[in-house]
Amino acid sequence: MGADRHCVKAHVLSGDESSAQAAYGTLLANFYNHDNIPEAVFEIGDSYQQINGQKALELYEYAMNTWPDYNNWVDENDALLRRKNLMLIKLGLGDEAGAQAAYESMIAFSEDDIATAEAVTELADACLNTGKHEKALQLYQYAKDRWSSGGSSAIWANAGLVRTDIVLGSDPNGTGLDELLADFSVDPDSVSYTHLTLPTN
Secondary structure, eight states: OHHHHHHHHHHHHTTOHHHHHHHHHHHHHHHTTOTTHHHHHHHHHHHHTTTOHHHHHHHHHHHHHHOGGGGGOSSHHHHHHHHHHHHHHHHHTTOHHHHHHHHHHHHHHOOOHHHHHHHHHHHHHHHHHTTOHHHHHHHHHHHHHHTTTSGGGGHHHHHHHHHHHHHHTSOTTOHHHHHHHHHTTTOTHHHHHHHHHSOOO
């Protein structure tokens, strides 16, 4: 199954859609009842994310509807990440209602605070990059709260809050950045992260 899965992904990434579809059909025909087929279909969907968002969404929803018990995967973070990817795709396609539903499903599903915070921070980044500033602010704050016991990893949510405040013009003096650097001065990632991703205007 792994070989068939990688074959499909290779055709997708090389732009050979007809061969990708043929290989995908072979994968389903050979392994439809295999325990790991939902994950394989999701991985193929992942390979379409930057190429054809609508196709990625089609594969994600096909897997979720065809194998609804995929929620019972041994590694719950796999299912968490699939929900995150589903929301990112829906955001990219402009389906805000669908994205919100995927977000609520993800939050309700996960009991791992740090994994959830990481996923929510990535979603917040996507919202900030697409101009949904208030939503980004809400998500960064939620991630920060979930990361309250996560040690230095919390820098990602805090840095996102600083970025959003700068974009919104609510921190013209850069107070938040000064506080961020002070709070995380012992974290070697802090300076590089803020330097590379904070807006310059």
